[in-house]
Amino acid sequence: MLEIKKLHAEIGGKEILKGIDLTINAGEVHAIMGPNGSGKSTLAYVLAGREGYEVTEGSVTYQGKDLLDMEADERARDGVFLGFQYPVELPGVNGMTFLRTAANAARKHRGEPELDGIDFLKLLREKAALLEMDDALLKRAVNVGFSGGEKKRNEITQMAVLDPTLMVLDETDSGLDIDALKVVSKGINALRGPEKATLLVTHYQRLLTYVEPDFVHVLAKGRIVASGGKELALELERDGYANYVPEAEAA
């Protein structure tokens, strides 16, 4: 589903990604781990098409299409979802309206009829039940005054409603207490499926206890330096990144 080849990217002339190769097939969950500054978030932003992240070399193919050739909003409508490490506040923008507009943009793109308020509410209730969350957050302005946990829960609710094909979750576990982590993990698991692929970007093994990855990769200084199964995450948790990044301090 996603094929990243020799990907180089820079921000403001500084090279951050220095040749990433990664293939993710439908149905798989991959975790990218690595110390601070290794390029994890950059990879997530490059996949989502954020401005200012310039790809200098390499290619990314998504469902047979050249992902890098698509605008950020096109990618989103085509099923690429980025769960933000720091979800952004949109003062005055009602969560329900925001999400319905987003959902309808994707539906229009797929040639499906747009949802009216009532049908949307039905869909929302259905998804919220699946995640065992309520829709109370969506009645407020997007992320405004939300706690860290609420922001992340809101990201997962959005993800459930938008029903993406490729889910890139950037440090979704950061700032969560153990209860919130369980709720969010449950949501991510509920959205796994044979037609979908997930890329988890994380510092810690903690999240991976709840969302079991098929593959774990270690990213250091813009390159993937090791890949393995979920046991690799446990090893990192025990020994730190020192074996892979000699000069790295314990993260």
Next chain:
Amino acid sequence: MPATLETEDAIKDLSGDYKYGFVTDIETDLAPKGLNEDIIRLISTKKEEPEWLLEWRLEAYRKWLKADDPDWAKVHHPEIDFQDIHYYAAPKKKEGPKSLDEVDPELLETYEKLGIPIKEQEVLAGVQGAPNIAVDAVFDSVSVATTYKEKLEEIGVIFCSFSEAVQDHPELVKKYLGSVVPVSDNAYATLNSAVFTDGTFVYIPKGVQCPMELSTYFRINTKDTGQFERTLIVADEGSKVSYLEGCTAPMRDENQLHAAVVELVALDDAEIKYSTVQNWYPGDKDGVGGIYNFVTKRGACRGKNSKISWTQVETGSAITWKYPSCILQGDNSVGEFYSVAVTNNMQQADTGTKMIHIGKNTSSRIISKGISAGKAQNTYRGLVRVQPGAEGARNYTQCDSLLMGDKCGAHTLPYIEVKNPSAQVEHEATTSKISEDQMFYCVQRGLDPEEAVSMIVNGFCKEVMQELPMEFAVEAQKLLGISLEGSVG
């Protein structure tokens, strides 16, 4: 590219996104250009006005000759040639009584195109979803149709064109005309007093809550005309009314002047809510053409516990110069001003309010949202004055500005004069930009960039937009998005 397509594209490009730029081809009764006492007599004669009104006009004209145009606003335009304007333009109509069935189909079609409901049948027939609004339609210098007049009359509400009010309710007109905005208030108001041609008159009798939204829809159609309309709303003791006005004009390369006067009077325990969605033609991207919207709007809370609330969404006009104000005379009276002013390309807006606290325990609230894009200049100018007798007066002012791009300007000029030590006056102001984070968050959820801007801007304006009557809120939201198209990327 085939020539036809090319032409279509070129036209589309030229017309931008202003949907209302068409011209109605209709036979017009047009006064010669220029302003003098004869023109004023002509207007007065056309309207079969009583002598006192003609005298009132002539006195205003003589004052106007000596008045200087206001020059303190942060707007720039070439000097207006007042002799190069037609002061009277009216669609020619057949003789006979004026009923809706006899309105020129060409005009009906115009309003249909503009999305204005001037057909009563739908609502009277109980068609579901038909808006519950009575409309006075003003086309160039005259009112061409007023809906639901009879129905409103049954409960004593007078809703008619200003010209009719002069004929049918001269005592009310005489009593209140010029009582809130004096003839010599400012040069544009003085000019209006001399040459006003039509507008809307509303009287809500004691204790009546007007059961429907009242609205006036202003349309400038004829080239080189000025529109000078006059609106007068009187809410008698314990009454309540919500009123809305909308405005559009064809796209032309010349600037056209619109100098209106609006006067509101609220007596004891009365409440007037006045909403404006102003979408005059703003001119093209280079600032050619567009309406000069120089308007004087003022409300007097004359009675105790009265309330006047102004809500305005200003997206159009080349230049907007207006300060809907409240004179809080009655004890415990309340004044409110909620404003969204959007300027894009070369537009200029200098707008705000005046809250004059005279009575005891009067309170006012000002929420102003200015959005500036392109090379536009957007100024909030507001006065809060607490007179010595205004014991316990309160004011809260919030002015937020949003800048898009780095070639536009936002200016906030609050004037605060407090002459009573018990007053509490608060002022907050912010200036911000749409952040790259917010844009990326929205587009990552699948919104295209224009949609994202519209969503963020509407969120920024929410406190004002939610004050609009339901029927118009959705339209106004779309308008905000359209006005800012092309301002990203």
